[in-house]
Amino acid sequence: MLQRIITFFERYSFGVCTYLGERFxxxxxxxxxxxxxxxxxxVGFPLIxxxxxxxxxxxxxxxxxxxTRVTDF
Known part of the structure; x- marks a missing residue:
């Protein structure tokens, strides 16, 4: 059950943590x-x-x- 929740959030999240992790x-x-x-x-400022x-x-x-679509033509 916990793995399904983690998979859901990793799949449908914005990818901000992944981007920051790869960038830095x-x-x-x-x-x-x-x-x-x-x-x-x-009090929630980082969420914003x-x-x-x-x-x-x-x-x-x-x-x-x-x-990339425009330059492919």
Whole structure:
């Protein structure tokens, strides 16, 4: 049951922790723990950052896909 929940969130999350981990060469689990702990300490501000970063990354990936489609022709 726990594995199904973890798989669901990894598949449908924005990929912010993965992006930050690859970008700064930090373990993804450490970044996730940072967001969880800092959310408790900062009363949810990191969650707002996480959702904003997720939206920015989605828009960025969308623009890249359109750009590659246009340049393929």
């Amino acid at each position: 060469n930090i373990s993804i689990s450490k970044i996730r723990l940072f967001f969880i702990y800092s959310s408790f300490l900062a 950052f996480y959702f904003f970063a997720g939206i920015v990354l989605d828009i960025r990936n969308y623009v890249k896909r359109i750009h």
